[in-house]
Amino acid sequence: MACQEGHLECARLLLEAGAAVNQARDNGVTPLLVACYLGHLDVAKLLSSYGASRAATPFGTPEEVANRLGHADLAAWLVASRGWTPLAHLETLTAARALSLLRSGASLHEGEPTPLRRAAGGEGEVAALVRRAAAPWSPASHSLFPAAARARAALLILSIYEIHERHELDSAGTTNGIAALDFVACVLRFAITRETE
Structure with a gap:
């Protein structure tokens, strides 16, 4: 009705x-x-x-x-x-719905045109969210990744923390010249993908 x-x-x-x-x-x-x-x-x-x-x-x-x-x-x-997927409906989606789709694993690269292609020149909060979600993993984009990828990132960060504690690293968090923060910034962006299972 x-x-x-x-x-x-x-x-x-x-x-x-x-x-x-x-x-x-x-x-x-x-x-x-x-x-x-x-x-x-x-x-x-x-x-x-x-x-x-x-x-x-x-x-x-x-x-x-x-x-x-x-x-x-x-x-x-x-x-x-x-050929649109639900995420490609940029003008119709609320930011909350777009976030929900992204967090549940909606693809940025499926459909014709893809959500990412539609967002490339798009304006508004939803288009901006889709573009941010396409960037490599970072603490700033963490919330836009699916649950499995967020869990993997949390596990890897926890592992670094445990290594730090176990080996009593200095206050800069370094061992063998590698800073834990550099690990998060440089390695996790390649280790965590939207397709992580």
Whole structure:
């Protein structure tokens, strides 16, 4: 009903609370199809950012429905965004949702165009988050990495701390000329990747 009536914020709240984005009515009508039927572009963008299916229904695909009913701007957007992953919806995502996608392992390099390519020239907080997430691991970008990569970074840092304590390093944290802080700055950025399992 929120999608049918074009109530964007209501639809956003429902999706944030875990509503099933592809839950169809008995007749096969999905939330995206009804939004396209009625020309609700912003609602369609939101649903797409949550991975709404664009597959055919008994009434056609969302793209076909938008075309048939004369919603040219919506139909054009559906064509332009065919290869997007949820993270590529930079203009629709909130910063909190983008962070959640990044932390759960959303790829910066999948889709066409990729989220990173879309963010390269993009403005706004979400585009900036995607660009930051593409940088090598650092303490400043740690929060943008998936849970497995963050856990690996924490384990490696803890290991350095334990080595420091066990070998009673001097106050500069050096042994054999290697500073523990240099390790974090120079080595972890190569040891920790977004794809760490």
